[in-house]
Amino acid sequence: MAGQPVFQVEGGPELRRTLRRAGDDLTDLKEAHARAAQIVTPAAQAGAPHRTGRLAATVRGAGQKTAALIRAGYASVPYAGVIEWGWPARSIVAQAFIGTAARATETTWREAYLAQVQDILDRVKGA
Numbered sequence: 514m515a516g517q518p519v520f521q522v523e524g525g526p527e528l529r530r531t532l533r534r535a536g537d538d539l540t541d542l543k544e545a546h547a548r549a550a551q552i553v554t555p556a557a558q559a560g561a562p563h564r565t566g567r568l569a570a571t572v573r574g575a576g577q578k579t580a581a582l583i584r585a586g587y588a589s590v591p592y593a594g595v596i597e598w599g600w601p602a603r604s605i606v607a608q609a610f611i612g613t614a615a616r617a618t619e620t621t622w623r624e625a626y627l628a629q630v631q632d633i634l635d636r637v638k639g640a
Contacts (some may be wrong), residue, residue, distance in 0.1 A: 545629035547576025552622040556614035
């Protein structure tokens, strides 16, 4: 169950276009997203409901060229999306443990992300 991004970087598409024009393959941006995801993931694991611990064990982060992703669930744990987003028709209230973790760690991951983006921009300007 995919929802809207919890956080969105203004100017992200323009930055990616500029980097592509400069000949960058966006690997650096992928690394910046991965670093942000690595900061949020442990908080999301800790905040996941722990009836059995299976859900928390499936929480994982990844960096893509366009986003940092925190995912939860597998085929063997298909209820992760329902726990995060809720299911009003079944009276299941959203617990938003991933979104809560992203907000709780925002200061830390934002500083790390912005520092890495600034490094990327400095290299592009210097090239």
